[in-house]
Amino acid sequence: MPSPLEIRWLRRRDLPGVxxxxxxxxAAPWSEADFDATLRRPYCFGLAADRWQSLCGYLLGALDGKYVHLLNLAVAPTHRRRGIGSRLVGELIERTHCSGxxxxxxxxxxxxxxxxxxxxxxxxxxGILRDFWNGTRDDAYLLEHRPGERAAPFLPANRIVAYLR
Ligand SMILES: CC(C)(COP(=O)(O)OP(=O)(O)OC[C@H]1O[C@@H](n2cnc3c(N)ncnc32)[C@H](O)[C@@H]1OP(=O)(O)O)[C@@H](O)C(=O)NCCC(=O)NCCS
Known part of the structure; x- marks a missing residue:
């Protein structure tokens, strides 16, 4: 019997679902041409998440020297908060760190x-990337996952209130 959630390589025929x-x-989605061009690059790759053999999430990444850039990640709105994004990223974290x-x-x-x-x-x-998307005046954050990094516990709400006083 197929497992309810499966992570596999993304294929070109997944594009309509993606x-x-x-x-x-x-709000500013990638076009079909953006996905197509990315997946054709030899240093880019995609992972797909299937729930009961139906596409429910994906990520795209690129190899860049000693870095892997996570370029895009999304989970279908009706499938969110069920651990699918975590499974996709967890798979990428493992593969990235295994490759050094x-x-x-x-x-x-x-x-x-x-x-x-x-x-x-x-x-x-x-890092903070000022004015990252030309014209929007929005900044972006550069986030990194290092080997052995674990999620830190969230600050309890009462600690935030104490900080603001
Ligand atoms: C970000 C995204 C990929 C998360 O996928 P997901 O499958 O819902 O994530 P998970 O179920 O694995 O969530 C793991 C944890 O992340 C946090 N989290 C995820 N969504 C959250 C939300 N809406 N509010 C608060 N915390 C959230 C929680 O800590 C959650 O754990 P919990 O459900 O046990 O509380 C999904 O919300 C999405 O597709 N968003 C739109 C596209 C996007 O912004 N992509 C990222 C930029 S590239």
């Missing part, structure tokens, strides 16, 4: 959900 999830996930590389992702300052998500996966902010 595009549907992408458009439901981002470091894993980085650039994340917009307004994407609070993803900031909480990446923190829960053990990523740390290592």
């Amino acid at each position: 595009l549907a999830i992408e458009r439901a996930s981002f 590389r470091r894993l980085v992702v650039v994340l917009g300052e307004r994407n609070l959900t993803a900031q909480v998500f990446y923190r829960a996966q053990g990523f740390r902010a290592v």
